[in-house]
Amino acid sequence: MSDILQVRGLTKRFGGLAAVNDVDFDVREGGISGLIGPNGAGKTTIFNLITGVYKVSSGTVSFGGRDITDLEPHRIAGLGVTRTFQNIRLFKNLTVFENVLTACHASASYGLADSLLRLPRFRREEKAIMDKADGLLEILGLSDRKDAIANGLPYGLQRRLEITRALALDPKLLLLDEPAAGMNPDETEQLMRLIGEIRDRFKLSVLVIEHHMDLVMGLCERIVVLNFGQKLADGVPDAIRGDQRVVEAYLGGGDK
């Protein structure tokens, strides 16, 4: 199995503070990897660096063998890296269907003139992406909420919609930022199953940031542990569980 994402020497400095400092890790193709660490360890910053939301201070990110370090976010998304956000970012005033349909834009290629004049190409492609959006909602179990306004959905479904919207771009790598935040154990359990199903069904790789240790340990095949912006450990769940430094970082250990 090869690596779909390679992060090398990744560093992000905000003024004098290195939020992420010289981090290396890989995400295996077709795998589910976890990124864990205490609050402020730099996990979300790494997501922002991978997806181009922040500019990298130094180091490289390559995706599928291609250097994506300095690309614009929309270009990175176009290549097949999509994500969800820790604090859900939906198109709040649009319906569930519109949220997903909007993200299907890349599956259509009709131009401005096709839109303005409603040319046959517009009709054909628009029909295709509407079917695609319907199909995704069906798979993710959101069909019956199709016309609901995104903002009014229960929290768990908003998270699910955000994942659906990310899938509309046919990603090869899906980054999930604390997908289980605020969920009860039951919902977390359900989410774990969903993430596994999505990986198998859409043949993609997943990198997930998570605080729920059960979820991470049960779901991820490999785990990267961060602390104070640096990589602490990297390996299979059992190795991480037994790692003294990781236990210290989480539970508070000896002096630093």
Added chain:
Amino acid sequence: MSSYIEGILMLSGINLIAVLGLSLLTGFAGLFSFGHAGFMAIGAYSAAVCTKLLGLPFVAAIAAAALVAAGVSWLIGRATLKLKGDYFCIATLGFGEAIRLILDNFQGLGGARGWPGIPPRTTLLNILILDVIGVVLLANLVRSRHGRNMIAVREEELAAKVAGIDTFRYKMLALVISAAYAGVAGALLGHYMTFIQPKMFSMVKSTELTIIVIFGGLGSISGSVLGAVVLTFLPELLRAVDKWRLVVYGLAVIGIMIGRPRGLMGGFELTPKSIRAHFARRREERAIKAGRAAEDGDEALSGEADGKGGL
């Protein structure tokens, strides 16, 4: 039809075109502009140059007005669209005033005293034709992937970016198209008044356009149409109260915005489909209330029942 009423109709039709453009930028792409009168001025002067100095047909003058305004907006956009929300708004304000001051001091086109003798080519008919074209093109645009991408920028720019939307490109597209609409409106205005003066395109005009868009409801084309007609007619109806006219106008706008913060039509679109849906709902409600006396206090047209947002 009296020529007075016809005149107001023409003015509201002209305003409508500028408002439609601004509606795309503000209501759909979420960018506020306080300089759109600047694009109208560019359109008005370019079109006047075409007909008065170059002797070109009116159609060509209108096309030129749209193109020149769009071209200038592209340059402005390159310089300012990277700015975040409020800063972009300030930049457009500066732009609008800059255009007016440049024209004030450019004697070749009449300077501050204005430029008379523009051929009267604008008629109610060609305004109506352009209004219809303007509405149809805009409606087609906002219900396409391009329009949805603009709406995504308005709703949540960061999410739009990571959903693969080139937000800069779509903001630019919205700006350029809205400037072209404003340019056409300017061309029509100049050839209706037969006289143009930089003062006509001051910040007051820009603000008026923005007020109409917000009054009609952000993200609603039918709201913009309604807003343009109502707010062009209102000051005329209020001539009866003489010098209190603009005060009453202001109060009316404030009253509406307090009563309906999302504007007259906020997020709701008046289409054959939505009207049918509205009546279907009312029929259901009536069936439920069957036992009691029928209540129909509300205006059927108001779309009151549908307060939720949408495309």
